[in-house]
Amino acid sequence: MTLPVTPCVVRPDPAFLTPPAESDYLAVMLLRSLCALPAALLIALMATPALAQQVPPVPAPVPVSLDHANTAVLVLDITSQTCSPQPNCLEFVPRVSNLLSDARAKGVFVLYSTPATSPPILPDVAPQQGEPVFAGLGQDRFFDTALDEILRAKNISNLVLVGWRENGSVLYTAVGGNLRTYTVVVADDGTSAATDADVAIGRYQLLTQLNANANNEPLRKGATTLSKTDMITFQ
Secondary structure (H helix, E strand, C coil), X not given: CCCCCCCCCCCCCHHHHCXXXXXXHHHXXXXXXXXXXXXXXXXXXXXXXXXXXXXXXXXXXXXXXXXXXXXXXXXXXXXXXXXXXXXXXXHHHHHHHHHHHHHHHCCCEXXXXXXXXXXXXCHHHCCCCCCCEEECCCCCCCCCCCHHHHHHHCCCCEEEEEEECCCXXXXXXXXXXXXXXXXXXEXXXXXXXXXXXXXXXXXXXXXXXXXXCCCCXXXXXXXXXXXXXXXXXXX
């Protein structure tokens, strides 16, 4: 890459047109060296890697207790296409399965969303009879789907999100839910992402987007709370 450098010219005195004395020659060379120094510093700075930006820490997950009558659990993209190739996804599937068992035992409404291609949902978290499954058309699963209408028809005001991935469909669906006044709970150990950095970014954005809940206040209305599968109870 060629860097635009403002010319720095050392113009000798006419006396230098005659063979210079040794001291005069050294003075000219010194001036030329000083002139080149800013360009050298600029090149060195551009070659130095930028310092990594650190994602601010987020508060720890908190316990929440939800009314089964106005709560739904939405399972996102735990499918053969999106989850099976990702070890970080497969790792949390047993915890999601346990959460679903608890939710169903309390009569909580459970529904599923898959990618647009509708790949199979993994058997360990497969939907039971009567539980809706719909294909998403974007990472925000409210976008151009009937999700809002389905939830309103059942008087749902609290939405629990699990699935793949924390800085993708989980994050954007949480934003979509908050925009529509839903109180969202994300089970932090029931989601993940490909890298630790992605997970950290997802957690931070979940708590700081829109109606921010930066202190992770439990069940702040119209905002998102970070919890865990074993900290979520249904009454």
